[in-house]
Amino acid sequence: MSFSRRTLLGTTGAAAVGLGAAACGSGGALDPDVPLDLAVDDTDLAGSISLLTPDFVGDDRPVLDQEVIAPFTERTGIDVSVDQVDWNKLNEKISTGIAGGIIADLIMTGVGWTQPFAEKGIFAEIPADYIEGLGFDESVLAPARFEGKYYSLPQALDLRFLAYHPEMFAAKGITEPPTSMDELAEVALELTGDGVVGFDYLSGSAGSARQAFVFLLYAFGGTMFSEDGLSTKLHEEPGRLTLQWMLDRMDDGSIDYDMQAAEGQPSPFQQKKAAMSLVATGNWPTWMQMTPELCEEGAAGVFLMPSGVGGDPVMFQGGTFISVSSLSQNKDAAGAFMKHMLEPEFLGIANAATGKVPPTPDIPENEEIQSSLLTRFGLENLEYAGATEGGTAGYMQIRTNLDGIVEGCLTRRASVEETLADMKSLCDDAISRLR
Amino acid sequence: MSAAVSPGPTTPDAERVAAPDAPVRRRSVRTAERRWGLILAAPATLHTLLWIGVPIIVAIVLSFTAYDIIHAPEFAGLENYATIFTDGLFWRSVLHNAIIAGVGIPISMFLALVFAVMLNRAIPGQGIFRVMVFLPHITATVAVAMIWLWIYNPSENGLMNVVLGVVGIGPLPFLTNPDLALASVILVTIWQGIGLKMLIYLAALQGVDGQLYEAADLDGANFVQKFFHVTVPMLRPATFFILITALIANFQTFDLIYILTEGGPANSTSVVTYRIYQTAFQEFRVGLANAQSVILLLILIVLAFLSRKIVGGTDGD
Numbered sequence A: 001m002s003f004s005r006r007t008l009l010g011t012t013g014a015a016a017v018g019l020g021a022a023a024c025g026s027g028g029a030l031d032p033d034v035p036l037d038l039a040v041d042d043t044d045l046a047g048s049i050s051l052l053t054p055d056f057v058g059d060d061r062p063v064l065d066q067e068v069i070a071p072f073t074e075r076t077g078i079d080v081s082v083d084q085v086d087w088n089k090l091n092e093k094i095s096t097g098i099a100g101g102i103i104a105d106l107i108m109t110g111v112g113w114t115q116p117f118a119e120k121g122i123f124a125e126i127p128a129d130y131i132e133g134l135g136f137d138e139s140v141l142a143p144a145r146f147e148g149k150y151y152s153l154p155q156a157l158d159l160r161f162l163a164y165h166p167e168m169f170a171a172k173g174i175t176e177p178p179t180s181m182d183e184l185a186e187v188a189l190e191l192t193g194d195g196v197v198g199f200d201y202l203s204g205s206a207g208s209a210r211q212a213f214v215f216l217l218y219a220f221g222g223t224m225f226s227e228d229g230l231s232t233k234l235h236e237e238p239g240r241l242t243l244q245w246m247l248d249r250m251d252d253g254s255i256d257y258d259m260q261a262a263e264g265q266p267s268p269f270q271q272k273k274a275a276m277s278l279v280a281t282g283n284w285p286t287w288m289q290m291t292p293e294l295c296e297e298g299a300a301g302v303f304l305m306p307s308g309v310g311g312d313p314v315m316f317q318g319g320t321f322i323s324v325s326s327l328s329q330n331k332d333a334a335g336a337f338m339k340h341m342l343e344p345e346f347l348g349i350a351n352a353a354t355g356k357v358p359p360t361p362d363i364p365e366n367e368e369i370q371s372s373l374l375t376r377f378g379l380e381n382l383e384y385a386g387a388t389e390g391g392t393a394g395y396m397q398i399r400t401n402l403d404g405i406v407e408g409c410l411t412r413r414a415s416v417e418e419t420l421a422d423m424k425s426l427c428d429d430a431i432s433r434l435r
Numbered sequence B: 001m002s003a004a005v006s007p008g009p010t011t012p013d014a015e016r017v018a019a020p021d022a023p024v025r026r027r028s029v030r031t032a033e034r035r036w037g038l039i040l041a042a043p044a045t046l047h048t049l050l051w052i053g054v055p056i057i058v059a060i061v062l063s064f065t066a067y068d069i070i071h072a073p074e075f076a077g078l079e080n081y082a083t084i085f086t087d088g089l090f091w092r093s094v095l096h097n098a099i100i101a102g103v104g105i106p107i108s109m110f111l112a113l114v115f116a117v118m119l120n121r122a123i124p125g126q127g128i129f130r131v132m133v134f135l136p137h138i139t140a141t142v143a144v145a146m147i148w149l150w151i152y153n154p155s156e157n158g159l160m161n162v163v164l165g166v167v168g169i170g171p172l173p174f175l176t177n178p179d180l181a182l183a184s185v186i187l188v189t190i191w192q193g194i195g196l197k198m199l200i201y202l203a204a205l206q207g208v209d210g211q212l213y214e215a216a217d218l219d220g221a222n223f224v225q226k227f228f229h230v231t232v233p234m235l236r237p238a239t240f241f242i243l244i245t246a247l248i249a250n251f252q253t254f255d256l257i258y259i260l261t262e263g264g265p266a267n268s269t270s271v272v273t274y275r276i277y278q279t280a281f282q283e284f285r286v287g288l289a290n291a292q293s294v295i296l297l298l299i300l301i302v303l304a305f306l307s308r309k310i311v312g313g314t315d316g317d
Helices: A003-022 A060-076 A088-100 A114-119 A128-134 A139-143 A166-171 A181-191 A209-219 A238-252 A281-290 A331-339 A344-354 A365-370 A373-382 A395-410 A416-432 B013-017 B022-062 B079-085 B087-120 B124-138 B139-150 B158-166 B178-206 B211-219 B223-234 B236-251 B255-260 B270-284 B287-311
Strands: A048-053 A077-083 A106-110 A154-163 A197-199 A274-280 A301-303 A316-324
Touching: A048 A088, A048 A331, A060 A331, A060 A344, A077 A139, A088 A106, A088 B270, A106 A114, A106 A331, A114 A316, A114 A395, A154 A166, A154 A281, A154 A344, A154 A373, A154 B287, A181 A197, A181 A238, A209 A238, A209 A316, A209 A395, A238 A395, A238 A416, A274 A281, A281 A373, A301 A365, A301 A373, A316 A331, A331 A344, A331 B255, A344 A365, A365 A373, A395 A416, A395 B270, B013 B158, B022 B287, B079 B287, B087 B124, B087 B178, B087 B236, B087 B270, B087 B287, B124 B178, B139 B158, B139 B178, B139 B255, B178 B236, B178 B255, B211 B223, B223 B236, B236 B287, B255 B270, B270 B287
Parallel strands: A048 A077, A048 A106, A197 A274
Antiparallel strands: A106 A316, A154 A274, A154 A301, A154 A316
């Protein structure tokens, strides 16, 4: 039998196309529209499941293993293996998992992630009657919905607001935190000088430039997307006001773009290089570890982001949401573990470890949570936690590119008008490709 | 030319050629050689077809589809290619690769040549110096990136800022300021790229005929003249090889960017492979990512062709 060059090339091409088609067909059967059966008695279940989480890093991990997972395994006999990944690598981890057919049974993601993955059929629907029984506030459930159904549930909230050094305020004769964006600008400028910036807003110690932009956008009365998630509102007047406000603060020196929080080191606010700062509830364990003096009574003050349009102040709501993969081979066990993690006792234990806020105040008394100024303040002001990311099923593509667009404006590579146009173009393109 | 005009020396081979059954035997020897050649080349050919040929064909096929990993691909015609031509970030990424190559490769090649010439001489500690220069190349890029993250630490505790602080500069946000980030990345690529280039130059230097230098000495050439008129021309094939491999490696840079900057800030360090990665695994646009990969392949083919034209290829090697 002889092969000509043409035969060989033809055979190779056909094999390649065949392999490609086979590869494209991988991923298993998606079954997102069949709600989870959470009424199953978990002691009747068996096997093993996997959990993909961006939380529980470093010292927090033993708490997850020993105080959250171990009691579940002891009670049910179900093994839970944990795959930990950084937040900024989570999206790729999920997508490569899908491509390779090795997606975790339970996936923990963030605010703004539920709609895109629900739209793609990756997350299984969670029955509404179970959710009603949890008694979670509507404000924390909104990011878990897609087209009226629930595909995730909040396991932790990461609330963001502003912190200040009271002694720096006192030194300038400032007695109260600002109550409007104009006042915030004035106070920031007044506190700037002698090696201190008035407002650490972009160092990354509490989120990216994108999240900082979104937070301010809500303060100026804006939202990211329309109610149905099918059109963007980023390019409207609140977006312009937000970008201009940030640029003005950099112009007067009260926000310094080059001031960065170096990995593993105290933030500029912790080092007292910034008088005020954007902070997240999850910063508290870092403060305790690196700058415990900042955790003493009265050492730091906190306040909500004032409104720029005369309305209520605003709090940014990030968080960790848990979903069951629609591709899971052991959905009942995965559903059982999700229920276990959302029990008040384990919500308290897990959030005490991560420094985040339980999605409900109905948890057993927990000293670590009560001792955190940031968590207490967040829980007390949960009703203002209206600033959230996402709101469209196309958000994962938008999210990736929005950082670069915002940074481009803040570094004067694009004007405010160009930036708004870029944002609109990015969102329109992503939304137009939704199936 | 006939044998009658130029009989040439009589050798055992010539005698065998002259034997009456020589054509038959020669044919059978050639057939056997060809068979063995095919057998020996088969593993490499199979490897190339399976792991290079097939993925390239699959990539080309997928580049004409809309594919999001989860749903089956749908034929999209030339839509992905049309998207690329209006994707400013993709072309900015190409530009960044071009800048890294345009600045980084000549500098690292020049330094590699200097090191090679210096370390080609018998000097004390020659072996240690060679290892030191080569070490960054064999160190895992992840480790290299982690080291440079520490060197570029934006606080006054970062090594680079400590050094600059001595002369009253800084601290500078090397990787977080868009005006500095790309230059900072280029510095790392230069540092990491010198080792392999030096090794190739060293090997090529061993092959330069010493008589050429003796002839140049007789003509009264000094060190610089010998370097530019003997060494550099004789290293042209090595230079071509280094240039091509460096260009290809440059356009395949991914891990360094992934760890150091993730393409930021403000996309100022985004490179083509990182953009392809983002498109496929962050935006779930696998069809488009494959089209970008095909464009990258075409860019590399053009660059290889141009390099051959400019440097003169391996002719004369």
